[in-house]
Amino acid sequence: MTQRSFVSTSTSAIARSAVFGAARAASVRAWATPGVRQFSMSSALRKEGTTDVSLAQKLSEELAYEREATQSGPPQFIQEFKSQGVWNIQDNVGADEVIFERTFGSENVRLMFSIADLDSNPETEYEVEGESESGEPASDSVTSTPIRVAISITKRDVPGCLSIDAVCQDGAFLVENASFYPDAEIGTSLTAEADWKRRGLYLGPTFENLDPAVQDEFERYLDERGISESLALFIPDYAEYKEQTEYIRWLESVKKFVEA
Template sequence: MSAIRAIRQLTASSSRVLAARSVSRVVPRATIPALRSAIVPARAFSVSARRFGEGASDVALAQKLAEELQYEKEAEVDAEPDFLKAFKAQNIWQLEDIAGNDEVTLTRKFGNENIRLMFSIADIQQESEFEGEEETEEEASTSYPIRCSFSITKDSAPGALTIDAICQDGSFIVDNCSYYNDKRVGTELTADADWKRRGLYIGPQFDTLDITVQEEFEKFIQERGINESLALFVPEYAEHKEQKEYIEWLANVKKFIEA
């Protein structure tokens, strides 16, 4: 979720809370039902005013979606922002992003190795909840922790090395490293491969390894481009994609409601 949208939601939520508190302090509780009954008829839609589907709320919902869509389009950044242009110009990682999907894939060659990175923009939506009304814009713009999965395979070997990590604040924090004798089991995104992986040993927690092993392993992955530069790109691109998908979602839902 974009920082702008998150702050708008926080402001709207705070306003609703303040409004509710004001009513409860000024209006006696016994008179609230009467006020509600007086207000509802003025806001209700008549049957003749209905459009689109059969619901009386269709028009109002479509209007709100249109307003939100217009706002997001006005705030939308370029289709290809500078950070993305710079990333592509390096010509190290190849970006695979399918519109409508929440997963992004980056691939590259390193010697005789094939390296794949996958991450999901769903982590942005899960981490975008504010913890309180005192949240500031600066706090809201901090890097989101995004789970990443790397796989390394070799043309000359049958196995696969997979690395699960968290990307945040310009670094990858490795959780564990697994090795699979069968390359397909380790890398395929199928139900059958996933079922087979569940019954296999995935390796120790990375932070339980000898410190010297951890250090050498970190050098190993950094040499393959799994470094600070990539760790800064992942959350930035994730938010860029989430914003694009949100705008498309607004347009699709609006179109469906109006059909």
């Protein structure tokens, strides 16, 4: 009885195994069917999506428009500014920060700003007074974008750094804060470590809380070093030029990537 039961059970197991094997083989054959395999491979290896062509086309249209609206080479106002030989402009391709640097006697004066302010700061309108064709006083509404600037002044063979935070707007530098760092490296370095060290130091009073006479002298001090009205008028124009050239480079890079 036990032996018959063992044989019967073994026979059933063998039969179930055969059925399972046949089903598994059929499944494998279905998976290996050329038509199915071709569909799977085409999905995985398809070179581009359905939106690539339309996106590349729109990028091309925008690029053509921006190129047409932009003259080749630096504008005349930049060439004239550089010909004065006062400020050295450090403008690296792909970077959003621009550095103006010059020497004044034994001093090194550096001014840095970011074109990101053109997108992050709202535009404000201000009135520019003048005369109309009839000779009567008139005013025009002009759009101005405030640009934050960081100014540092160091002296050769003298420790320390004078650091000034200001806003360039409406043809003027509006000073917000003037700090002094005993260590010039901490005051001028752009590293994360130096930034961390600056956070724990006393930065001085808010500029508007200083005595008005002290404020006036600070402004004269900066003006003498070339941080003047003419520079305040030049920086927003240069920022616009820089932003435009970087935007065109961005369009070119994205279009090339999408089309690849």
